[in-house]
Amino acid sequence: MPRIDKAAISRSASRSAAIAARATGDLTVRAIGLAVAANRGLRLSRRRDTALLPASSISGRALVLIIAIMAFLASLTAGTVQLVSSASTNWRSAIAREVTIQVRPQVGRDTDADVKQAAAITRASAGVDAVDVYSKAQSTQLLEPWLGQDFELTEIPIPRIIAVKVSGHPDFGTLRKTLDQIPGVSLDDHRIWTARLSTMANAMILVGLVILGLVLTASGLAVAFATRGAMAGTREIIDVLHLVGGTDRFIANQFQRHFLRLGLKGGGIGGLAAIAVFVAAGLASRQWVATPGGDQVDALFGTFSLGLGGYGAVVVIAGVVALITTVVSRLTVFRNLRGLE
Amino acid sequence: MEIDRVLRFENVGLRYGMGPEILRDLSFVIQPHSFQFLTGPSGAGKTTLLRLILMTLKPTRGLINLFGQEVARLDKDEMTGLRRRIGVVFQDFRLLDHLTTYENVALPLRVQGKDEASYRSEVIELLRWVGLGERMHVPPTVLSGGEKQRAAIARAVMVQPDLLLADEPTGNVDPPLARRLLRLFTELHRQGTSIVLATHDFDLMDQFDARRFVLADGYLEIFS
Numbered sequence: 001m002p003r004i005d006k007a008a009i010s011r012s013a014s015r016s017a018a019i020a021a022r023a024t025g026d027l028t029v030r031a032i033g034l035a036v037a038a039n040r041g042l043r044l045s046r047r048r049d050t051a052l053l054p055a056s057s058i059s060g061r062a063l064v065l066i067i068a069i070m071a072f073l074a075s076l077t078a079g080t081v082q083l084v085s086s087a088s089t090n091w092r093s094a095i096a097r098e099v100t101i102q103v104r105p106q107v108g109r110d111t112d113a114d115v116k117q118a119a120a121i122t123r124a125s126a127g128v129d130a131v132d133v134y135s136k137a138q139s140t141q142l143l144e145p146w147l148g149q150d151f152e153l154t155e156i157p158i159p160r161i162i163a164v165k166v167s168g169h170p171d172f173g174t175l176r177k178t179l180d181q182i183p184g185v186s187l188d189d190h191r192i193w194t195a196r197l198s199t200m201a202n203a204m205i206l207v208g209l210v211i212l213g214l215v216l217t218a219s220g221l222a223v224a225f226a227t228r229g230a231m232a233g234t235r236e237i238i239d240v241l242h243l244v245g246g247t248d249r250f251i252a253n254q255f256q257r258h259f260l261r262l263g264l265k266g267g268g269i270g271g272l273a274a275i276a277v278f279v280a281a282g283l284a285s286r287q288w289v290a291t292p293g294g295d296q297v298d299a300l301f302g303t304f305s306l307g308l309g310g311y312g313a314v315v316v317i318a319g320v321v322a323l324i325t326t327v328v329s330r331l332t333v334f335r336n337l338r339g340l341e
Numbered sequence: 342m343e344i345d346r347v348l349r350f351e352n353v354g355l356r357y358g359m360g361p362e363i364l365r366d367l368s369f370v371i372q373p374h375s376f377q378f379l380t381g382p383s384g385a386g387k388t389t390l391l392r393l394i395l396m397t398l399k400p401t402r403g404l405i406n407l408f409g410q411e412v413a414r415l416d417k418d419e420m421t422g423l424r425r426r427i428g429v430v431f432q433d434f435r436l437l438d439h440l441t442t443y444e445n446v447a448l449p450l451r452v453q454g455k456d457e458a459s460y461r462s463e464v465i466e467l468l469r470w471v472g473l474g475e476r477m478h479v480p481p482t483v484l485s486g487g488e489k490q491r492a493a494i495a496r497a498v499m500v501q502p503d504l505l506l507a508d509e510p511t512g513n514v515d516p517p518l519a520r521r522l523l524r525l526f527t528e529l530h531r532q533g534t535s536i537v538l539a540t541h542d543f544d545l546m547d548q549f550d551a552r553r554f555v556l557a558d559g560y561l562e563i564f565s
């Protein structure tokens with residue numbers, strides 16, 4: 001026989017007497033719910049309902065950490081993809097706005113005259129905005145980084161460069177044909193470079209998207225495992241909820257409440273961390289710009305600033321991670337509940 | 342709504358796994374507005390029979406018809422729908438330790454999505470009536486065995502079920518309190534609920550004139 005709480009019993013006994021003193025049956029009737037008004041005056045202070053699944057049953061901190069890491073990686077990837085794709089658009093349009101004409105010195109010809117003629121022809125053709133003829137000294141200077149300052153260049157026939165700024169869609173075919181009539185002159189519209197850069201940029205973007213998919217899948221799996229663990233730990237509670245008339249949907253909603261919160265938390269932390277990394281990288285790159293290395297970084301990634309679209313992508317990814325968390329946990333709960341019985 | 346039959350068992354048998362048949366060939370009917378004690382020695386299968394009625398066990402053979410529906414043909418949501426018409430006092434209470442006593446008693450209404458304001462006063466009144474008015478904000482872990490039992494009973498009767506299954510609902514309380522709790526069941530019965538009350542306590546059964554279902558050796562005998 002279990003211990004009996006004497007105080008409670010005597011209390012209930014005296015109460016029992018009091019109740020018996022009043023109309024017995026009628027009071028019981030009220031007790032089981034037909035009467036409503038009697039106790040309206042006495043209200044519980046309005047407080048939020050305790051969650052039906054205790055937060056401690058779901059290893060929340062570990063899961064938030066996992067989700068945060070996944071969201072961070074996913075956001076980083078998405079941001080990088082965005083960076084590469086906008087940088088490559090910039091390269092391509094910058095390159096497309098410029099063509100180069102090369103004049104190789106030919107034995108027995110006046111190179112300066114050839115350069116002048118080529119420049120004149122180019123200037124006259126449609127779509128050309130500006131023609132910048134590099135002097136011999138300038139052309140030589142272009143080679144300096146490779147050959148060094150002390151190299152005696154005057155004896156070597158150095159090709160002369162004419163930089164041409166174009167706009168719209170100039171007719172390179174005709175121009176090239178005309179220029180070809182001058183020996184040693186060739187037109188380079190960087191088509192090969194543009195194509196290669198595009199291919200490379202597209203490959204990087206594709207790889208980025210694949211990584212993004214993998215990271216999102218991995219976070220979905222992590223959430224599925226966490227949900228299963230949480231369900232195993234709350235089996236007793238789930239049973240009781242079923243027995244007192246809770247539907248699968250109701251129970252799934254209880255889990256969802258938890259996992260949505262964890263997902264938002266993890267996604268938020270990961271997304272913010274990724275944004276912080278991009279902001280830091282942007283600031284750092286601004287400091288490098290003055291250095292020669294900075295020029296290269298600048299050429300590759302633009303200013304390394306993510307832009308609104310990039311930050312938008314990070315926010316969307318963090319949101320997607322939270323959404324995946326919620327949906328996956330809900331589906332997992334439904335699947336497991338169906339497996340019960 | 343008037344139901345012609347709350348429950349019918351037809352040649353129901355049950356064994357756990359490969360074990361012996363615990364219940365053999367049970368056939369009986371429970372009418373609306375009826376009261377029956379279920380008794381028999383420990384291990385006779387009283388809890389097992391109640392679990393069959395609550396659909397948490399499937400019979401090995403035979404048919405169970407609950408509220409006019411063949412249980413074998415119900416899907417999960419339909420079962421849940423029927424369970425909402427059944428109140429259960431479990432032998433081991435099955436209260437949730439992370440909720441307060443008040444929240445435990447209100448649970449059947451809460452899972453139905455009812456607004457707390459709509460049932461608060463009824464829950465409080467019921468808690469007072471079973472003598473838990475002062476204990477409603479503590480978790481069941483700090484309740485005595487008898488207090489837990491009363492909380493479990495309060496949860497079962499809260500929804501005014503059509504059928505009430507009570508498994509040893511007075512096993513942990515002294516005779517005066519047992520009588521008082523029995524009165525809760527008889528009152529509920531008076532309002533139209535069918536009651537199945539499993540108990541060993543012959544004194545308790547003598548307090549109220551009702552059919553007695555006696556389980557022994559897997560068979561059921563009914564004494565009216």
Ligand SMILES: Nc1ncnc2c1ncn2[C@@H]1O[C@H](COP(=O)(O)OP(=O)(O)OP(=O)(O)O)[C@@H](O)[C@H]1O
Binds near residue numbers: 387388
């Ligand atoms: N889950 C189970 N698996 C296997 N055997 C079980 C299971 N539950 C109960 N039994 C067996 O079934 C028989 C009937 O058990 P049951 O709990 O229905 O008895 P009872 O009449 O409720 O007993 P008590 O009066 O002690 O509560 C017992 O022999 C028990 O060992």
Ligand SMILES: [Mg+2]
Binds near residue numbers: 387388389432508
């Ligand atoms: Mg039992």
